[in-house]
Amino acid sequence: MSEVSPNPLLRRDKGRMLIGAAIGTGLAANFAMRGGADFLLALNAGRLRSMGEPSISSMIAFNEANSFVMGFAESEILPRANVPVIFGACCFDPRTDLPQLVDTARRSGFAGIANFPTASMLSGSMRQRLEDADLGYDREMELLALARDAGLATLAYSHSVHEAEQAAASSAEMVIIGLGWNQGGAEGAPEDDGTLRAIEEAAIHVDRAARAVGSISKGTLCLVEGGPIVSPRHLEELCGFVNIDGYVGGSTIDRVPIESAIEATTASFKTIGARSTAPDTSDTMQPVFPIQLAGRSETIRRARDQLMRVSESDVAVHIAVPDTAGTRSVAETLHRLSRRRRREAVTICLDGSNSEERRLEIFGHVAGAHPNRDRGRIGVLEAAGGATLILDCVADTSCALIQEVADAVRLGQAKQIGGTRTYPVDLRLILVSGMDMAATPGLVHLPVPRLSDRTEDVSSVLDLVLRDLRARMRRPLLRLDAAAWRRLVDYDWPGDVDELRRSVENAALAGNSDVITPVELGDLKSPDAGRSLFASEKDWILDGLRRNRFNRSETAVYLGISRKTLYNKIRRYALDREGTRT
Incomplete structure (x- = not known):
């Protein structure tokens, strides 16, 4: 096994992922760097996306790719870059002199070289012809070896486990485990392009490739790109299954956000002239509420009415239930009903987090403000201007934070940690927890009533649970028999809506027919009823963690156990995110 020493230009904050932005314009470079990108990739695909073409057009030979990239990178990206810039080099042209290309990139100021466009994106006869002509993946690895000898950082694109092994054997410092073209947005990949579509499917591939790289070259970093990862939430889900060192965003950084922003803004301008003459449909429009607010009782009606009232203003809100089940869904509904719905809500989970780390993330900081922060970062309060900030599990962090x-949201301004610069804050704040914060100044308290306090709503909630299970399980005939229905309606549900949903789902999985009977329901008073579906307690706990993206508070609620019990079991079975790879 060889050991690669990482290029000093590619610095990585301890405990943080390495984030690369594959772009093609100076505008995209500016805002990617403001957002904290660790390095930039100048790719022909990035430039073509800015021209309205899909990323896959980068594989078409309609111009000389290397001079194309060199042109816009030298004029727009390199002059303003304060992070390393990696040159996306094409090896398909047999006339390309690889040593000369490396020297040109080095003298132009690039910090590294990547093999893009790459033969790894091709298959079938086209790929074979390139390989037979010595213009395929082996030639790309030869280019990266020359770049490394010249002191440049090397980033290898790969899409199969074999290619990842080749890249590791070539001593590439970073290997991108590609998942295919991105699916999101108007120009996303079509359904039949071979892209890995599900997060779980992608996780299996990434894990295999990362293990293969690690067995060959210790120290080589493994990053992912493309496929089903079209938002930070999708990357978070992937990280719940496998360990990776970083992520490279192309379309997800410079195309998908711009598409939605331009479309939404234009549509908003378009509607202004029609508002004065449009008929008033407010009485007939029924907002879609989450299942936690379903029902016809007076208690739940008041909760929905209060949600509608506070949605009309920017007042800070605390959403609370005795446990935290479903409060995030209520918070997201409140955002969707507000005037800030055009921007995606930013959610930060404070579950068991280091308060100082979260403070740095939220407020931003200058270089050196913390021992683990040698580079300045813009904070969430500044970057998410105009949106809604949802702080989940606030009971698990310091009251001071x-x-x-x-205070920053109320005053409309904040200051970077360790610096003197003050920036404006334009956010709506929503806090989510199970604790009572009704007396906290400046907060509107929005309690979600327990199901046990409104038993007349159980039937309504059951209807929605069954409707959801029929769609997810593809079992349109799934139903409860009369005895099972009565048993569920008569139960007091100490675990609230989430316990009801979990009980019905477990019963549906336990039975062989589409009719759920009391036999499948088991002992409702036992929080461990779902364990019988798994070979061991470890498998049961791991399933709960994965279903809740390793959010421990939500997992504890889902499993019906206390957070302390869950923490003890995670330690006993080594089920932290490191342990799931073994």
């Missing part, structure tokens, strides 16, 4: 964030 919550008050500091609330």
Whole structure:
């Protein structure tokens, strides 16, 4: 096994992922760097996306790719870059002199070289012809070896486990485990292009490739790109299954956000002239509420009415139930009903987090403000201007941090940690927890009533649970028999809506027919009823963690156990994110 020493230009904050932005314009470079990108990739695909073409057009030979990239990178990206810039080099042209290309990139100021466009994106006869002509993946690895000898950083694109092994054997410092063209947005990949579509499917491939790289070259970093990862939430889900060192965003950084922003803004301008003459449909429009607010009782009606009232203003809100089940869904609904719905809500989970780390993330900081932060970062309060900030599991962090964030939102300004620069704050703040914060100044308290306090709503919630299970399980005939229905309606549900949903789902999985009977329901008073579906307690706990993206508070609620019990079991079975790879 060889050991690769990482290029000093590619610095990585301890405990943080390495983030690369594959772009093609100076505008995209500016804002990617403001957002904290660790390095930039100048790719022909990035430029073509800015021209309205899909990323796959980068594989078409309609111009000389290397001079194309060199042109816009030298004029727009390199002059303003304060992070390393990697040159996306094409090896398909047999006339390309690889040593000369490396020297040109080095003298132009590039910090590294990547093999893009790459033969790894091709298959079938086209790929074979390139390989037979010595213009395929082996030639790309030869280019990266020359770049490394010249002191440049090397980033290898790969899409199969074999290619990842080749890249590791070539001593590439970073290997991108590609998942295919991105699916999101108007120009996303079509359904039949071979892209890995599900997060779980992608995780299996990434894990195999990362293990293969690690067995060959210790120290080589493994990053992912493309496929089903079209938002930070999707990357977070992937990280719940496998360990990776970083992520490279192309379309997800410079195309998908711009598409939605331009479309939404234009549509908003378009509607202004029609508002004065449009008929008033407010009485007939029924907003879609989450299942936690379903029902016809007076208690739940008041909760929905209060949600509608506070949605009309920017007042800070605390959403609470005795446990935290479903409160994030209520928070996202409140955002969707507000005037800020055009921008995606930013959610930060404070579950068991280091308060100082979260403070740095939220407020931003200058270089050196913390021992683990040698580079300045813009904070969430500044970057998410105009949106809604949802702080989940606030009971698990310091009251001082919550008050500091609330004060910044109320005052409309904040200051970077360790610096003197003050920036404006334009956010709506929503806090989510199971604790009572009704007396906290400046907060509107929005309690979600327990199901046990409104038993007349159980039937309505059951209808929605069954409707959801029929769609997810593809079992349109799934139903409860009369005895099972009565048993569920008569139960007091100490675990609230989430316990009801979990009980019905487990019963549906336990039975062989589409009719759920009391036999499949088991002992409702036992929080461990779902364990019988798994070979061991470890498998049961791991399933709960994966279903809830390793959010421990939500997993504890889902499994019906206390957070302390869950933490003890995670330690006993080594089920942290490191342990799931073994």
